[in-house]
Amino acid sequence: MRTGRGDPIMHKERTTRNRAEAGRVHGRSLALLAAGGLLLAGCDLGVSNPALIEETDLETEQAVPAIVNGALGTFGMATTIMGGGGTYSASALLSGELVHSGSWVPPREISEGTPNNESPENQSHWGFSSQARWQAEDAIEKAQRLVSDPASSSWVALAQLYAGFSNRIMGEMFCDAVIDGGAAEPHTAFSERAVGFFQDAVQTAQAGGHSDTRLAALAGQAQANLMLGQWDQAVAAAQQVPTDFVFSHVHSENSGNEHNGVHNWAYRGDNGFQLTVWGTRWAEWGLNTADPEAGGDPRASFRPLLTSGGDPLIGGDNRRPVWRVEKYPARNTGIPLAKGTEMRLIEAEALLRQNQIGAAVDLINEVRAHHGLDAVDAATAAEAWPLLMQERGIELWMEGRRLGDVRRWAADGTTEPFAGYEVVGAVAGGQPASADPTRNVLDADPLCLRVSTNEIFSNPNLAANPPR
Template sequence: MTRYRWLLVSLGVALGMGTLLGCEEGLFKVKNPGRILDEDLNTDRALNAVVVGMSADFSVVFDDIAFIVARLSDEMEASGSYFLSTRARHGIIDYRDTDAYWEGIQRARFVAEDGLRRMQKVLGDAFNGDPRVARAYLFAGLANRVLGENFCRVVFDGGPDQPKEAAFERAVQFFTEAINQAQQAGTDDILLAAYGGRAQAYMGLGDWSKAVADAQRVPTDFVYYAIYSDNSTREYNVIFLETHQRHEMSAYQTLAHRVAMERGSPDPRAPFTDCREGDCPNAQGADGSTPHLRQEKYADRGADIPVVKGTEMRLIEAEAALRNGDLATALAKINEVRTFYGLDPIDPATVSGIGDLRNADENDGWSILDRERHLTLWLEGRRLWDLHRWNHPFLEGGTIVYPGVNPRASCLPISQSECQTNPNIDQTQNCQPFAAGG
């Protein structure tokens, strides 16, 4: 039978089946079930999907924020050709560039917070102790923490702009509820993640005694991740895509590169391939000139990104010790981290003192802590926050390959979409083009 005759016979059979089945359920008739109504989510079974949606919305924006943080800070050189990459590598970003990041993290925050209100309504007396509730509180805390760490000012639900501390205060409240709920539900992973998240939020508020108290509860080997998958494009890890399938940022001449040259191989916390020597599609970045040193921390589209780690908790303890003038304790905590990653400990005899970040001595306590946080939290969306809160010297025109403006941006501004729709924010403070030196 020829292909043409086979198609005719197949079509005839299909039409016959359609007649037998009737018009409404024929082969070529699809019955639209309609949109899922809001009230349809008000069932116990639907809450599983509601909480998965909180996780998904957080992950969708978190890797995007980690990607812009890497290009805007000293983690990676923005070696690409995107318009934003060409600005970020000089340390430039303003309200016209941040719609996706602002809207994404606000969506993640609102979905978690509003989802909790729905869960209270649906579960009633069964609300307390439900493991889904603990997880929902955790995502509400994480979204607020990420908002506070990365944006210059924060806004909640159409209200006025506020200092970033307002987001950290909300994060503390949600993490505290996550802790209470996780204790009742017996979900140890949520419990430890919430303690770690609250330690991060207390650090943002400058409450170091409470930050240390929470950090001490988290073991060094603990990690809680934002989840990614190669199941669909929405679930892909964008850092992998932009370094393996494109060449939009490179480790060339960064701290990760310098440490690798000193050691003879990359630090295990900041692995990369030098594409001038490795098996890569292109040895140069998308800018056509910067050597492509491809990150390997996220080696596939489904690679998860840490949001809370025990190793960071040790570094929180180390920083608190430095702030109290206790160099010995700070080094001991730093060496716990280095030992965990299989690295040689730092010999206290080689450390010149506590020092400060504006000191040229790379062997003082603050410079060591700076390097250890940089490498331990590499490509996890945390570096810009450290630069901001420390008023780091890199902000003063710091350069990797491309020259930096002075001062470089240290946080993401409120977005253009918020500026255009919210009459309650200060337009003069928040909605202006970037001005170096301003």
């Protein structure tokens, strides 16, 4: 096994992928161990009964890989598995990347733009996201204490990086921030924390020569500053990341907790095909792999499924056709967390805000050229803003990013007029699915995932003024 002195397990294509040894978590001490059990199994930690491991048994440098990988495992569960495909699937429904086509009520509410805060799915979205955040932050403290080189350790840098990503995602997706039993704060409190953790990861990775972790942390800084509207800082970080850089969270076939849950729900159709691309803008923008001659962007590829008799396959609601997401074709397909192509789009958006339309479009076309796609053009801001928003939507499709984008565009007077778009929402009773009315994504109430009632009822700091 690797020890705290070694490097985290990585897989590269020019893509850096960090190992996530996942497992269900049931408390602070066991949370760190359960997800790292495979690593601990090969180490002698002096534990007399491995079935009863206390937190003090982890006070050894040998435990650091399991501690950090445990945090990564919980991150994967929070984003793609728990609560019907994790926060990535929930945010895809709310932001119109997908439409609900199943029989489960809570995902249908999200798809119709009315997310609740009391369903089991919501409890999982908030609870596991909070646990992933806490676990990564706790892993930093433990790793710094246990390794011999905390200022340059690859494990410390990796924990700092995932603390940044966990906070960044919560800042983009949730309506409010509540941190470790504290009072309600603006959701941007998560984004501010993310910036700090990413800065720490850059410093640690730089000291240790961990170049890919450093680049991922710089990209994370740009993403979090984007949510905060701190454009100078976002661009300064983005400019240091090359266009061909990709950092993905690794999923695996080892156990159900380690699967790419977006694949399970949006490709394989677990639990009765609850999710479909039908009825979305991505069905217009993307490539239908069953009819490639019709054109469309391959970054948003989908496929309408058919029955054995050749009829359209209908989802679990016995109503809407299943158009499968083709982006993640296997349970071990990694999901990008940071990409150089997004950095170019951040730079492009910053230029658009300065009305430098030509320079912004040049950067959009740099991204398209990277993928072998034809160039586009825009002569006015009214043409360039929808182009930028569509390009971000396609480039980052099903990566858990659209909800944060729509929220920040909706809150900005410059971009709000261009930010809205239609997606199928409610059901037209007594009529075919083709008659189902659309909703504007900006009309969602609220346009964010809510703090769960479990948090509200168990946190005395929220009793007098609970989050919505």
